[in-house]
Amino acid sequence: MxxxxxxxxxxxxxxxxxxxxxxxxxxxxxxPKPLDTIITLTDDGAWCWFSDPRAIYTHGDQPGVLTGWVTADGSIEVAKINSEGAIKKQTLSQKLDKDDHANPAFVELVNGENMVFFTKHFDSYVRYHSSINNKDSLFGASVHSDPFDDKELEKFPLKRTTYANPYVLEEEAGKLFCFGRWTGFKPNFMASTDHGKTFSKAKVLITNYPFDGENRPYAKYYSDGKSKIHILFTDGHPRNEPTNSVYYAYYEKGSFWRVDGSKICTIETLPFEPKDASLVYQADAEKGKSWVFDIASDNQGNPVILYARYPDDEHHIYHYTRYDGEKWIDSRICDSGNWFPQTPENTVEPEPNYSGGMVINPLNSNIIYTSEKVNGIFEIVKYTLNDQGGIIDKKPITTNSKYDNVRPFVPRNMKEGDTEVVIWMENEKYIHYTDYKTAIKMYKK
CATH class of the missing domain: 1.20.5 (Single alpha-helices involved in coiled-coils or other helix-helix interfaces)
Incomplete structure (x- = not known):
């Protein structure tokens, strides 16, 4: 016994x-696997996807990632994450605008300095700061730039500043361009030839005729940093344009060009109309209206595009499109689900086309990250694609999440040897772009 x-x-x-x-x-x-690390950059931060780059790699003596966000009370914060993962933060503007449209965008100048740009959702200025060599701060004092030109306002009489998208072209002696939705409620740009000390007045880039102040094309930009700035845009907001289509053009050497290299116009003869550019996707009632999410370029300098189609507002179909030198190759990635805002009961969702979002790895345009619904929650997913847009590999970055993970972004200004990271917004609450409780997360490979 x-x-x-x-x-x-x-x-x-x-x-x-x-x-x-x-x-x-x-x-x-x-x-997560031992080499995969997810860290919280802030538990109070939000951003949109039309002020970019939301993050950049920095190099030189202090390499790392520079990014920023809008807090729940509307303050503008920036952060530098060094190669060891240490985070240094600075508040640039207290309670500026409780609205995720106000997120900051960053650029590294040819002299190695950094700048950050931002606006309120409905602003009168473009606001910017330049980096300083200070152990306590990342950036110096704020500068308010009035972008409005009286002659442009006569032609396009609407004065409202939203978004900022800064890019530098090395082959134009480091000329700094900053794009946004300003004069006329249309895509605009201003430029600086003295590393951001002064700027020209803004010029309207894209408009329809006759002028309609309610129409607003949405634009995404990407630069190779050398000579070319790629421009991806729509007819307007998909809520307002039943056949919102997708167009492409690029800037180089003082002029704007279609994808096949034929000239649209010069800077002096701006603006151009959407129909003057290259058509990427023609929306119709069956295939659905669209919205744009990212643009980059391949090793040959040809554009690579991410956009969504909406056959109805409940189905957001992600598409990957690249130009092979002769034609557009378009591929369906997935049905990502519907919108991510948490619509209050018995109300109509005001932003039914707020998709989870997508982003391209700027060093390898065959790698993209998406935010798509998995078991009812938006998760971040990494795709590896072939040159025809076919899916080679699919890997979850987040799994079994409690909260939605949306609006992923891979920092721009990426160079060989930089550690691949993707940053996104985690939503404990997101009712509206003025009513949110969100965090910013970062995945490090």
Whole structure:
């Protein structure tokens, strides 16, 4: 009897150990792999996707990632994450605008300095700061730039400043361009030839004729940093344009060009109309209206595009499109689900085309990150694609999340040897772009 009890006790211990080992293995399988790290940059931050770059890699003596966000009370914060993962933060503007449209955008100048630009959702200025060499701060004092030109306002009589998108062209002696939705409620740009000390007045870039102050094309930009700025845009807001289509043009050497290299116009003869540019996607009632999410270029300098189609507002279909030198190659990635704002009960969602979002790895345009619904929650997913847009590999970055993960972004200004990271917004609450409780997360490969 004594040996029987000993045998039963040992058997019970072995059974419990095996059960615990199985449970531990199951939990381990769900956890990120040892080389995959997700950190919280802030538990109070939000951003939109039309002020970019939301983050850039910095190099030189202090390499790292520079990014920023809008807090729940509307303050503008920036942060530098160094190669060891240490985070240095600075508040640039207290309670400026409780609106995610006000997120900051960054650029590295040819002299190695950094600048940050931002506006309120409905502003009268473009606001910017230049970096300083200070152990306590990342940027110096604020400068308010009035972009409005009286002659442009006569032609396009609407004065409202939203968004900022700064880019530098090395081959134009480091000329700094900043794009946004300003004069006439249309895409505009201003430029600086003295590293941001002064700027020209803004010129309207794209408009329809006759002028309509309610119409607003949405534009995304990407630069190779050398000679070219790619421009991806729509007819307007998909809520207002039932056949919102997608267009492409690029700037180089003082002029604007279609994808095949034919000239649209010069800077002096701006603006141009959407129909003057290259058509990427023609919306119709069956395929659905569209909205744009990202643009980059491949190794040959040809554009690579991410946009969504909406056959209806419940289905946001992600598309990957690239130009192969002769034609557009378009591929369906997935149905990402519907919008991510948490619509209050018994109300109509005011932003039904707020997709989770997508972004391209700027060093490898065959790699994209999406935010798509998985088991009812928006998760970040990494795709590896072939040159035809076919899916080679699909890897979850977030899994079994409690809150939605949306608006992913891979920092621009990426160089060989930089560690691949993706940053996104985690939504504990997102009712509206003025009513949110969100965090900014970063995945490091």
């Amino acid at each position: 004594k040996y029987y009890h000993v045998f039963m006790f040992c058997t019970l211990i072995l059974f419990c150990a095996c059960k615990q080992e199985k449970k531990t293995k199951e939990l381990t399988d769900l956890a």
